[in-house]
Amino acid sequence: MSTFDAVPDLGLNWLDASGDHAEIVLSTRVRLARNLQGHAFGPRARVNDREAVLSRVRQHSDRLDSLEGATVLHMPDLDARRRTILLERRLASRELIGSADAEPANGTAVVVSGRHPLNVMVNEEDHLRLQSVVSGLRLREAWSQVDRLDEELGRELPYAFHHEFGFLTSCPTNTGTGLRASVLVHLPGLVLTKEISKVLHALGQVGLTFRGLYGEGSEVVGNFFQISNQTTLGKSEEDLLDHLDQVVRKVIQHEREARQVLLRDAGSVTEDKIWRAYGLLRYARSLSFEELMNLLSGVRLGVSLKLLPELRVYTLNKLMIFTQPAHLEEAAGRDLTPSESDAHRAAFVRRILGSEGDVSPDGPESSDERPAPGA
């Protein structure tokens, strides 16, 4: 059994929906970009730089409190499917895992803490990308996790730091604090009421940006938006986090208002849409990932609006992750064609929703105003 198999829930603590506003905020992520003195970084890094960096990280990975019980996954040692699983779990970037045309470089790795919601990408764009991902809206928590790791690691390793610019990074947009915090929010209300573009525009005006589920360059699916800071320089980490926190709370407020508008102006249409999504998930024989995400978006809205109270947010989170192509192939123990993948996805969804117990087709509402045609 490889190290990979030993950690089936590798880096997935944030799925448990335990955080604040968990039905709207899937997760909070804070990452710090760091580079080591004495080794070229960014595009100038050579294989010996990368191997030296990884070797220094390995030395410490198990000795630091934050990385207790850590698993070090060296990219070239993993097959393509498992590397993709790391991407699907948001533990590795598309750049890190390589592709069919470009095998991952020697020295590229992901370190996953055994006890804390922490991981480190090694030799991605920067030598180190320390990140913490936690459930719900918990910027302080994610920050304090990653800050502790940063301190512990910084005591052992010589960070590249400039007294004026701060931490030096491969791309100048990360220089300074090296911090990017992002919050993954589910905004179906704003999408359905067509208020979303206004909100996204306003984000830009206050120095924030948004991305899809898989970060930079990825498309928005299932009405999930990653909202994050654009600036990393000239402000303290606390200021950056406070600002993001305040804005995200406002976005959540707008989302809640949009949902009330939806219920008021199109209650039965919305309810119908939610139940249809559930019905399709419960019975479909083939689901593309995109369709699944759209249906899950409807069902998640239903859970949040207490129309589908028997379903747990945790279940919905789990469905998002384990229905991705590499996860399905891992479970099947073999490669899957796209149509096989769609069939396995649908079967998995049926199984999980079935094991959740049946949601009564009549929902939580009592039987008042229920027509009773005589047959």
Place this chain on the structure above:
Amino acid sequence: MSTFDAVPDLGLNWLDASGDHAEIVLSTRVRLARNLQGHAFGPRARVNDREAVLSRVRQHSDRLDSLEGATVLHMPDLDARRRTILLERRLASRELIGSADAEPANGTAVVVSGRHPLNVMVNEEDHLRLQSVVSGLRLREAWSQVDRLDEELGRELPYAFHHEFGFLTSCPTNTGTGLRASVLVHLPGLVLTKEISKVLHALGQVGLTFRGLYGEGSEVVGNFFQISNQTTLGKSEEDLLDHLDQVVRKVIQHEREARQVLLRDAGSVTEDKIWRAYGLLRYARSLSFEELMNLLSGVRLGVSLKLLPELRVYTLNKLMIFTQPAHLEEAAGRDLTPSESDAHRAAFVRRILGSEGDVSPDGPESSDERPAPGA
């Protein structure tokens, strides 16, 4: 309680799916057009003609064996909703029940036998339209029923008959035998394999025609086609019926072959479509009649292909009839707006499918080749 309320299953014996090929053939209908000597018929009939005809029918309606326990429903005595219910049960034509602009004429009526699958439209296009509707493909049975009624009635009432032309009717296309036999068939396989137009074209070439669910001028919904004879003159009733029976059996054969082709070439797509239809019926909050019919078409195909064996054809037949607008209003005890109607329809479907017992989302197939992703 009006006479109407006394017969909740008024004329609905054919729903029970007891006939041959019941999963493909919904019903067989045979009707005879008859007019009485001494009274103007067709467009020349006046109110006193119509009233006299109805009065003569009333005299006999309960004394004939075929009409034992008959209910006579005089159109002007029924409110619009109940007249529409008769249309929805295919006991009355659109012409007979009148409309908001044209109240039904005095003397127009429907007589429904209490013990036999027989009914008579009085003062529609012809003085009398005797008809028998039975479940499945049973042309002989429907014919013998209506033939007996015709004989019994013909002994009491003087039919307009011409030694050369046969029975005289308002429209010359019905003259001769006055017989129209029609078989209501469900042909999703031929529709999905796009073979249907060929089959329908061939019907025309052998003197048959097709219509939608509600007869002349009605659209095809839910892949239901009424196949019937076009000619009524110059052939014996037996010949007409035998010909129709032979052709319909061929159509059924083509439909079965088309289903096999579907399963072979697009098995998983078809299965997915069927289960999605079931999932939507099971959970939707709003269903138009047209959408319902399309979903029921998918589910009916699934039952026929043994993919949804827990469902009875009888249940599907019942859903078709009792979800029509006037039936829903009757059950609700009030008028319904279109959107209320869609909501009541969806609620009724959920209730009936729920009382049928849950269909396992995994269907009848065993667990072989079933992916088991580990979550």
